[in-house]
Amino acid sequence: MFFTLEYLGLGERTSILDGGLPAWRGGGNPVTSVLTEPKAGHFTPRPKTGIVVDAVWVNANLNKPGVMILDARASKFYTGAEAGSMPRAGHIPKAKNIPFSSVVEDSSNKFKSAAALRELFNAAGVKPGDSLATYCHIGQQASVLYFAARYLGYEAHLYDGSFEDWSHRPELPVEKSVGAAPLVKP
Secondary structure (H helix, E strand, C coil), X not given: CHHHHXXXXXXXXXXXXXXXXXXXXXXXXXXXXXXXXXXCCCCCCCXXXXXXXXXXXXXXXXXXXXXXXXXXXXXXXXXXXXXXXXXXXXXXXXXXXXXXXXXXXXXXXXXXXXXXXHHHHHHCCCCCCXXXXXXXCCCHHHHHHHHHHHHCCCEEEEECCHHHHHHCCCCCCCECCCCCCXXXXX
């Protein structure tokens, strides 16, 4: 949802409830079952089209200094050990793997601290000032990594077509690294 609102121009007015409703309740905050009638309003979208990238953009930037492609999928999909529902197993060449599940704490589902997130990104080879493009299977998990990147101050993009799009294009290369240890532990 954050990515959608950011795309529509509302990113600076959008917040994420870190840890979700369980964290809200755990903090002793009130909840209600009373429904209120929403008020009509007016919204003029101001799309930030540059944050969504496609296969052409990703392919053109694979070897560009200062641009990192980040795969948010579980390592078994990144390495190519499993294809899932994709026609080809593996990852986009030169992409680094930061599983989306690794940016949150297991016990609370809250985002890790900025220092811990920065450590994950550093371990993947991301440098200060890099521009990042995140992808996953279809773009959903990549939006979590996109948010983490933005939170850390990176210029971030999301390859919305993700590996679903890439792996269906036989002219685009796919790499496997079966047997290799993931850069970041999920």
